[in-house]
Amino acid sequence: METFQALLARKVAEALKAAGLPEAGGVTQATDARFGDYQSNAALILAKQLSENPRNIAQKILVVLDLSGLCEPPTIAGAGFINFTLRNEAIAAQTAKLLRDERLGVARAETQKRIVIDFGSPNVAKPMHVGHIRSTVLGDALARIASFLGHEVIRDNHIGDWGTQFGMVIYGWKNLLDRAALERDPIAELVRIYKETNEKATSDPKVREAVREELVKLQAGAPENFSIWKETVDLSMKEFERAYQMLDIHYDIQRGESFYSDRLPAVVERLLKSGIAEISEGAVCVFFRDIPELAEKPAIIRKSDGGFNYTTTDIATVDYRIQDLKADTVWLVVGAPQILHFKQIIAIARREGYTADFRHITFGSILGEDRKLMKTRSGENVPLRDLLDEAIQRARKIIEEKNPDLSESEKIDIAEKVGIGAVKYYDLSQYRMTDYIFSWDRMLSFQGNTAPYLQNAYVRIRSIFRKAGEEFTATRELNLTDAAEKNLALKLCQFAETVPTVVNDFRPNLLANYLYELANAFHTFYEACPVLKSEEPLRSSRLALCELTGRVLAKGLDLLGIKVPEKM
RNA sequence: GCGCUCAUAGCUCAGCCGGAUAGAGCAUCGGAUUUCUAAUCCGACGGUCGGAGGUUCGAGUCCUCCUGGGCGCGCCA
Numbered sequence: 001m002e003t004f005q006a007l008l009a010r011k012v013a014e015a016l017k018a019a020g021l022p023e024a025g026g027v028t029q030a031t032d033a034r035f036g037d038y039q040s041n042a043a044l045i046l047a048k049q050l051s052e053n054p055r056n057i058a059q060k061i062l063v064v065l066d067l068s069g070l071c072e073p074p075t076i077a078g079a080g081f082i083n084f085t086l087r088n089e090a091i092a093a094q095t096a097k098l099l100r101d102e103r104l105g106v107a108r109a110e111t112q113k114r115i116v117i118d119f120g121s122p123n124v125a126k127p128m129h130v131g132h133i134r135s136t137v138l139g140d141a142l143a144r145i146a147s148f149l150g151h152e153v154i155r156d157n158h159i160g161d162w163g164t165q166f167g168m169v170i171y172g173w174k175n176l177l178d179r180a181a182l183e184r185d186p187i188a189e190l191v192r193i194y195k196e197t198n199e200k201a202t203s204d205p206k207v208r209e210a211v212r213e214e215l216v217k218l219q220a221g222a223p224e225n226f227s228i229w230k231e232t233v234d235l236s237m238k239e240f241e242r243a244y245q246m247l248d249i250h251y252d253i254q255r256g257e258s259f260y261s262d263r264l265p266a267v268v269e270r271l272l273k274s275g276i277a278e279i280s281e282g283a284v285c286v287f288f289r290d291i292p293e294l295a296e297k298p299a300i301i302r303k304s305d306g307g308f309n310y311t312t313t314d315i316a317t318v319d320y321r322i323q324d325l326k327a328d329t330v331w332l333v334v335g336a337p338q339i340l341h342f343k344q345i346i347a348i349a350r351r352e353g354y355t356a357d358f359r360h361i362t363f364g365s366i367l368g369e370d371r372k373l374m375k376t377r378s379g380e381n382v383p384l385r386d387l388l389d390e391a392i393q394r395a396r397k398i399i400e401e402k403n404p405d406l407s408e409s410e411k412i413d414i415a416e417k418v419g420i421g422a423v424k425y426y427d428l429s430q431y432r433m434t435d436y437i438f439s440w441d442r443m444l445s446f447q448g449n450t451a452p453y454l455q456n457a458y459v460r461i462r463s464i465f466r467k468a469g470e471e472f473t474a475t476r477e478l479n480l481t482d483a484a485e486k487n488l489a490l491k492l493c494q495f496a497e498t499v500p501t502v503v504n505d506f507r508p509n510l511l512a513n514y515l516y517e518l519a520n521a522f523h524t525f526y527e528a529c530p531v532l533k534s535e536e537p538l539r540s541s542r543l544a545l546c547e548l549t550g551r552v553l554a555k556g557l558d559l560l561g562i563k564v565p566e567k568m
Numbered sequence: 569g570c571g572c573u574c575a576u577a578g579c580u581c582a583g584c585c586g587g588a589u590a591g592a593g594c595a596u597c598g599g600a601u602u603u604c605u606a607a608u609c610c611g612a613c614g615g616u617c618g619g620a621g622g623u624u625c626g627a628g629u630c631c632u633c634c635u636g637g638g639c640g641c642g643c644c645a
Contacts, residue, residue, distance in 0.1 A: 297571090512582095513583085568605085
């Protein structure tokens with residue numbers, strides 16, 4: 001089904017053609033309710049090209065524009081805006097259609113893509129911390145949305161499970177490991193032995209040399225070192241799984257850096273052979289002399305000691321994703337500090353002849369109340385596990401206060417949905433590039449653009465249906481007499497206009513903003529329009545609006561990876 | 569030094585292809601509940617959109633320069 005926006009845009013385009021005018025932009029939602037529901041700026045755009053009075057052009061368009069049944073007669077306003085106000089009957093009819101549409105009006109993308117989404121990427125032997133929230137939550141939301149839009153999505157967790165830090169870990173394991181501590185809290189013990197080894201290595205050259213040897217042995221496949229490595233990976237993966245379970249994150253594949261390790265020599269050989277890489281100061285490098293911003297920034301793909309680094313790994317990763325996974329699109333949801341690195345990787349991919357669409361999707365940082373990178377009091381990264389536990393705990397406390405009569409199992413369920421939802425929504429509702437200040441009070445507030453506010457709107461709807469105690473059957477006729485009803489219905493119709501915009505520039509916050517406006521429109525409707533106490537046919541009509549609002553809220557939040565409780 | 573990025577109300581943040589008088593929430597002040605969750609709603613107050621130029625009929629949005637913050641820049645990832 002076609003959205004109002006698409007329908008009006010098509011009608012305007014037809015009118016332009018009929019009036020002998022060139023194409024000129026689309027139709028947008030009105031910037032202000034005073035100007036109606038939608039607007040076209042075609043006349044203003046054409047005025048420039050044709051050097052003619054925009055209002056005259058608007059008039060010419062209106063003469064051939066037939067919107068009977070859909071809109072009130074369009075008006076020309078201001079400098080030459082054409083304003084459209086939808087007829088209530090048209091909104092009612094569209095809303096009734098949405099009730100019978102599983103996709104809630106959202107069209108599938110015209111061209112289906114095969115998209116590998118690289119997000120999360122925690123490091124083995126290190127705890128997940130706040131720094132992982134944005135990549136994980138953003139990547140997951142984008143995956144859900146792209147998938148809903150009909151793309152074939154492969155979610156890949158590019159785990160940091162290979163690299164020089166394993167020299168430290170293995171040395172520490174052999175010399176400093178406390179088995180009992182490892183049983184109790186594996187990651188904490190791995191971090192401890194890593195840190196202590198690191199300290200010893202900085203002060204003692206002999207340790208430094210021993211660490212290096214352990215790494216070389218690992219890379220050469222020495223059985224003991226390999227099995228230690230394997231065990232640390234397994235322990236870490238278990239830890240990651242716990243976090244992913246709490247966050248409801250699922251991966252299709254988890255190809256760590258180690259997966260690519262045996263492909264690295266061939267990568268370097270190939271690049272040398274094709275002349276893309278060359279030897280410089282004993283290392284194998286790729287220079288980008290023709291790309292001004294990279295001209296002074298060569299990429300090293302084999303160190304002078306013969307070792308490979310993460311650039312080599314990422315080139316191998318590109319190979320795998322394009323050739324084995326057959327991706328035509330790759331989204332890298334990785335922090336901004338790696339911009340230069342990925343520019344190099346993408347430039348190399350281009351030289352190798354890959355035409356896939358690579359997007360490095362960056363994001364800002366999470367700050368503490370002091371406006372500096374969020375840390376614990378002792379200056380450490382805040383462990384993700386602690387943060388999620390605290391979110392649930394705080395949500396639980398609020399629920400206890402507001403609704404103490406709920407059963408224990410309900411409280412557990414609600415606290416989890418509200419707490420985790422609040423953390424995710426707080427992240428996703430803000431523009432991804434800006435740094436944001438982490439605040440429990442704000443994210444768990446029931447007022448404003450927060451998960452609890454949206455969840456509460458859903459809960460109010462469920463409450464109505466519980467009270468009604470009847471099976472919902474969609475009416476075919478909606479009555480939109482009250483302004484609050486029209487406003488709500490129109491918002492519901494606009495879900496389909498909003499969802500696709502998210503992937504244009506990878507901005508889930510556009511969807512979040514929409515859901516907030518929808519919830520707000522619903523609350524206003526809820527205050528103004530009694531549902532169960534109203535007379536038929538109004539009662540059925542209002543129930544239908546509630547039903548649809550509930551479905552859109554649940555689906556919208558689901559696309560952001562957030563669950564809705566039935567009560568709260 | 570070069571590159572990327574951010575700067576909008578007292579605070580926290582929206583503002584997608586440039587469109588009309590820049591919007592929310594919090595805070596402050598004032599209203600609304602015999603009512604389906606007041607966990608809400610309605611209203612008031614509050615802004616030279618960091619600064620200066622430029623492009624345009626029109627700039628928070630695009631371009632240039634400047635100021636300030638964050639991040640990155642040859643063998644860590």
